[in-house]
Amino acid sequence: MATIKDVAREAGVSIATASRVINNTPHTSESANIAVKNAMAKLGYRPNANARALASKSSNAIGVIVNDVSSPFFGTMVKAIDTVASELEKQLLIGSGYHDAVKERSAINLLLNSRCESLVVHSKGMTDAELSKLADEIPGMVLINRKVPDIASRCIALDNRKGSYIATEYLIRNGHTDIGYICSNHNIEDANDRREGYLDALRDNGIDIRENYIEYGEPDENGGEQAVVNLLAKNIPITAIATYNDYMAAGCMTLLQENGMRIPEDISIIGFDDGHIARYIYPRLSTIRYPIQVMANEAVKLSLSLVDKAVTKETERKLFIPMLVKRSSVSKIS
Known part of the structure; x- marks a missing residue:
């Protein structure tokens, strides 16, 4: 009997994406929908009815992937995203990737299985190709502090x-x-x-x-x-x-x-x-x-717009320019 892993492998998508299609989750990309449904038909896969009913409940959550949640830098980033989430009466779910591809992938899958349609990802472990593929499967995914040419319009980065x-x-x-x-x-x-x-x-x-x-x-x-x-x-x-x-x-x-x-x-x-x-x-x-608060705010708003299909055309990635802050630790020498 075919399993969801078999369906995901046949469709060429992640298990999380296959699960979202099987459970009729909204905002899944059309290409992923077609690929998974074709794989289900080919393999004769039949999802469990009770599992589908349970998974269909909405979580109203925004997912965030950071390197290490204990870092003050990422604390500032998460706080900025949480401010937007609170204004919209949404919950924030956080995963840590530790600059490791396996851990980043696992954290993303966990958030997707928790019904996060909006996803702000700080990834340094996964390849550009893998992130591009995930972006195709997850319409609400936005990258922060990363430049991936194939999905430039969904990247918020600093120079x-x-x-x-x-x-x-x-x-x-x-x-x-x-x-x-x-x-x-x-x-x-x-x-x-x-x-x-x-x-x-x-x-x-x-x-x-x-x-x-x-x-x-x-x-x-x-x-x-x-x-x-x-x-x-x-x-x-x-x-x-x-x-x-x-x-x-x-x-x-x-x-x-x-x-x-x-x-x-x-x-x-x-x-x-x-x-x-x-x-x-x-x-x-x-x-x-490093204007991480402004960048995080931009990232989550873009993610939510993508989920709501409010973004109607492709735009260039947003590359923020850093600024010099002069204080007291530098002096002039002759």
């Missing part, structure tokens, strides 16, 4: 490369040429783009690229602290450091200050994201503002 360029160029305009970089060791688009932005700024200003000026670590305070330890151990003449995010910058600053170095008198530091920590460490951190 990370430009942001890191702005940060590094700000240090250069303040007279710094010996600039270190502390980078995330996660192999994701954000980390690669921010590193390339740093390198672009050096090239464009005629400064030699020196790979030993770059260190990697976990994108948190401990990672920043360990990365700056490794950087200082090389005994190279660094007057400024650009960092992957504010948390790495905070760890870096703490270590430097504990070793008698003054910020910014002895060394300048710049972060990225403009999270809460940037305002409350001393000196207050110069950084790049």
Whole structure:
């Protein structure tokens, strides 16, 4: 006897999509409907009547996939989406993907099985091809902080490369040429783009690229602290450091200050994201503002519009431009 897994495999869709078609869930794409129904007919699949009746109940929920719900960055993102959900009297269901394809896929399937028609996904593990296929199957799916060319109109992203360029160029305009970089060791688009932005700024200003000026670590305070330890151990003449995010910058600053170095008198530091920590460490951190609240708001509204079929034509992806926030951790040198 055929199972739902057999139907999904025959139709070339996920089990979650097959389940939605079988249970007559609204807003499932036409192509998925046709493929699953053809597979059901071919395999002679007969869904359980009681299961169909149970699954047909609406949950009125918005689903969100983040990397790690405990991260303050993602907390801000979820709060922005929850504000919209509350205004519309909808519930928010959250899954964590941890930048891992298997976990992201599992979290998405769980939210879909919970009847989430609107889905805002922060994915760094799954491939562009898989996300494009899922978008075809899930009309209400929108990606945040990800650029996938085939579904550009459903992507809300930040120009990370430009942001890191702005940060590094700000240090250069303040007279710094010996600039270190502390980078995330996660192999994701954000980390690669921010590193390339740093390198672009050096090239464009005629400064030699020196790979030993770059260190990697976990994108948190401990990672920043360990990365700056490794950087200082090389005994190279660094007057400024650009960092992957504010948390790495905070760890870096703490270590430097504990070793008698003054910020910014002895060394300048710049972060990225403009999270809460940037305002409350001393000196207050110069950084790049990541407008995650605005982006999350745009993402959930686009998702809801797609579910309601209020979006009538394809539009270009929304690429947000980061802004420099000048505070007290960078000083000019002669």
